[in-house]
Amino acid sequence: MLHIENLHVSIDGKSILTGIDLDVKAGEVHAIMGPNGSGKSTLAQVLAGREGYVVTAGSVRYLGHDLLALEPEQRARAGVFLAFQYPLEIPGVANVQLLRAALNNLRRARGENELDAMDFLDTVKSKLALLGMDDSFLYRAVNEGFSGGEKKRNEILQMAVLEPRLAILDETDSGLDIDALKTVAHGVNALKHPERAVILVTHYQRLLNYIVPDHVHVLAGGRIVRSGDARLALELEDKGYGWLAPDVQGNVQGDVQGDVPMEAPREGRL
Amino acid sequence: MAYPETRNAEVERRVADEYRWGFVTDIEQETVPKGLNEDVIRLISAKKHEPEFMLDWRLRAYRHWLTLTEPTWSSVHHPPIDYQDIHYYSAPKTRAQPKDLSEVDPELLRTYEKLGIPLQEREALAGVAVDAVFDSVSVATTFKDKLESLGIIFCSFSEAVQKYPELVRHYLGSVVPYTDNYFATLNSAVFTDGSFVYVPKGVRCPMELSTYFRINAKNSGQFERTLIIADEGAYVSYLEGCTAPMRDENQLHAAVVELIALTDARIKYSTVQNWYPGDAEGRGGIYNFVTKRGECRGDRAHISWTQVETGSAITWKYPSCILRGDDSVGEFYSVALTNHRQQADTGTKMIHIGRNTRSSIVSKGISAGFGSNAYRGLVKVLPSAANARNHTQCDSLLMSDHCAAHTFPYIEVKHPSARVEHEATTSKIGDDQLFYLRSRGLSEEDAVNLIVNGFCKEVFKELPMEFAVEAQKLLAVSLEGAIG
Numbered sequence A: 001m002l003h004i005e006n007l008h009v010s011i012d013g014k015s016i017l018t019g020i021d022l023d024v025k026a027g028e029v030h031a032i033m034g035p036n037g038s039g040k041s042t043l044a045q046v047l048a049g050r051e052g053y054v055v056t057a058g059s060v061r062y063l064g065h066d067l068l069a070l071e072p073e074q075r076a077r078a079g080v081f082l083a084f085q086y087p088l089e090i091p092g093v094a095n096v097q098l099l100r101a102a103l104n105n106l107r108r109a110r111g112e113n114e115l116d117a118m119d120f121l122d123t124v125k126s127k128l129a130l131l132g133m134d135d136s137f138l139y140r141a142v143n144e145g146f147s148g149g150e151k152k153r154n155e156i157l158q159m160a161v162l163e164p165r166l167a168i169l170d171e172t173d174s175g176l177d178i179d180a181l182k183t184v185a186h187g188v189n190a191l192k193h194p195e196r197a198v199i200l201v202t203h204y205q206r207l208l209n210y211i212v213p214d215h216v217h218v219l220a221g222g223r224i225v226r227s228g229d230a231r232l233a234l235e236l237e238d239k240g241y242g243w244l245a246p247d248v249q250g251n252v253q254g255d256v257q258g259d260v261p262m263e264a265p266r267e268g269r270l
Numbered sequence B: 001m002a003y004p005e006t007r008n009a010e011v012e013r014r015v016a017d018e019y020r021w022g023f024v025t026d027i028e029q030e031t032v033p034k035g036l037n038e039d040v041i042r043l044i045s046a047k048k049h050e051p052e053f054m055l056d057w058r059l060r061a062y063r064h065w066l067t068l069t070e071p072t073w074s075s076v077h078h079p080p081i082d083y084q085d086i087h088y089y090s091a092p093k094t095r096a097q098p099k100d101l102s103e104v105d106p107e108l109l110r111t112y113e114k115l116g117i118p119l120q121e122r123e124a125l126a127g128v129a130v131d132a133v134f135d136s137v138s139v140a141t142t143f144k145d146k147l148e149s150l151g152i153i154f155c156s157f158s159e160a161v162q163k164y165p166e167l168v169r170h171y172l173g174s175v176v177p178y179t180d181n182y183f184a185t186l187n188s189a190v191f192t193d194g195s196f197v198y199v200p201k202g203v204r205c206p207m208e209l210s211t212y213f214r215i216n217a218k219n220s221g222q223f224e225r226t227l228i229i230a231d232e233g234a235y236v237s238y239l240e241g242c243t244a245p246m247r248d249e250n251q252l253h254a255a256v257v258e259l260i261a262l263t264d265a266r267i268k269y270s271t272v273q274n275w276y277p278g279d280a281e282g283r284g285g286i287y288n289f290v291t292k293r294g295e296c297r298g299d300r301a302h303i304s305w306t307q308v309e310t311g312s313a314i315t316w317k318y319p320s321c322i323l324r325g326d327d328s329v330g331e332f333y334s335v336a337l338t339n340h341r342q343q344a345d346t347g348t349k350m351i352h353i354g355r356n357t358r359s360s361i362v363s364k365g366i367s368a369g370f371g372s373n374a375y376r377g378l379v380k381v382l383p384s385a386a387n388a389r390n391h392t393q394c395d396s397l398l399m400s401d402h403c404a405a406h407t408f409p410y411i412e413v414k415h416p417s418a419r420v421e422h423e424a425t426t427s428k429i430g431d432d433q434l435f436y437l438r439s440r441g442l443s444e445e446d447a448v449n450l451i452v453n454g455f456c457k458e459v460f461k462e463l464p465m466e467f468a469v470e471a472q473k474l475l476a477v478s479l480e481g482a483i484g
């Protein structure tokens, strides 16, 4: 479904990803772990089509498309969804407005009818119920004044409504209380399907107790330095990243097992 | 961007249908020769069979105007206007004043159809009564009978002068005197038509009243005059829409609107202004110099102005409230958008005279392209206005690196109990926000529109439903190609 080959990416002339190879098949769940600043979000954003992230080498195929040639909205319409590490606020725009615009855009792209207001509300409310979320969520402005955890849940709501083929969750589990974590896991598990795939970027083994990955990869210094099955995550929990490769050390900017600030300082930039 | 070719084609397509109201109606016009002098004014007055008092008023205004010079304090720039190079009267030639729709020139009706104005009563499903002003004269007013049965007067200004001279004489110039300012004075001398509304005591007008202004003739100025009176306890909601054909030359528009709300009365005045803004290089477009003012003349009166300004090359406009009655309320909600070379200097004045008077101001400025957008607002609390309250919220959204936004708040407080608050923000439409929305499958245009609509929400929610939808569409059209 997704085939990444030798992907090199630089931002402002600084090289961030230095040769990523990754193969994700339909029906699989992949976890990507790795120290802060190792390039996990960069990879996620490049897959979603973020401007300013320059691909200097390599290729990404997705369902037969050259993914990198598509605009962000075309990728979304082809079924790619990114749950942001730092979801954006859109003042004055109700959640329900965005959800409806997004869903109808995707339906049009798939050659389906747009949903009318009633059918749309039914769809959305069933998803809210699935995630144990309150209806009032719909009428609040997108992420405006949301707590960190609410923002993450809102990403999962969007994912549940849009039903992507390839869902990429960038640290959606960070900053969540245990109930919210279960909600997220529930949302992802409900989406699981032989025709779909999920990439989870996470720092915590915790999430992987609820969503069992088929593959676990360690991203460090802009490359995948180790891949394994679910046991690799447990091993990392135990030993940290230092043992993987000496050059990885330089990227470890703190104890990953400890409490990484959930809303890292980069939030301010948004 | 990955697809420059597609994007350019897209932009070109949009530029091509940028101003879709830019057509000219081919209709025979009766036009007074260019230029301004007392004879022209006498001619206008005679054409309209005006009583003596009107002509006197016009002439006094004209003589006063001769002593004035154009104001220079605003932030707008334009080449000098040659006031002798304008036709001050231009009217579609018809046999006589139409009595009902069947007598209106079908070509005119087609024009209004193109504009989407439901002039035919049977089409007016929304229940909006419409008075349409084409160049200088009012063409037809719908729903007359229904309104008359409630004692509501809604007619062209000329008709009001004929039929209700006492009302006109009593209220005309009582909020905006003919000496008020350069453009209002000019308007007082040469205004040709406009709308008149009177809602009697205790009557709640059951439908929106609406006027559409259309400039058609070349080199003609449009000077309309609107007078709305809500008697004690009355309520009326009034909508104003405007369009003009595309021309290379700039056309002058200098209107005056006066609102009078007596005790416990409420007037809601909404404008969606879409005069031709000129082309991308700034050629052509309407110069819109408008004086709009309402007076809460009785206690607990309430006036609210809502405006969505997307058109005109220049917008110079400050809908204001004089809060004379105790406990009276003034509101101003504004969205002003400037794209390309458009300039807007707009805002409001809230003059607190009575006790416990309250005013609130919400101004949303959107600048794109090389547009320049200024908010200019005065909040004045006189010594008589104990416990006056004002809250001002002024937000600017920048869409490009070449546009400009300015805020000029003036606050004069002469009573110690007053509480005046001013908040201002400026933000640039964020690449991060756009990316977020696009990653959900929205096109860049849809993403921009959603963000802009969210930005304007506090103002749009003040508009009547159909108007809010129209305003959103207008913003979308005006912003096409504004990003990237």
Ligand SMILES: Nc1ncnc2c1ncn2[C@@H]1O[C@H](COP(=O)(O)OP(=O)(O)OP(=O)(O)O)[C@@H](O)[C@H]1O
Pocket: A011, A012, A014, A016, A034, A035, A036, A037, A038, A039, A040, A041, A042, A043, A085, A264
């Ligand atoms: N816009 C940018 N300009 C310059 N450098 C950037 C930019 N975005 C990311 N970087 C740098 O790229 C590197 C990788 O960042 P990225 O966000 O991908 O890390 P991450 O693995 O997601 O980290 P975390 O676990 O903290 O979320 C970091 O050194 C970061 O500072």
Ligand SMILES: [Mg+2]
Pocket: A040, A041, A042, A085, A170, A171
């Ligand atoms: Mg990250």
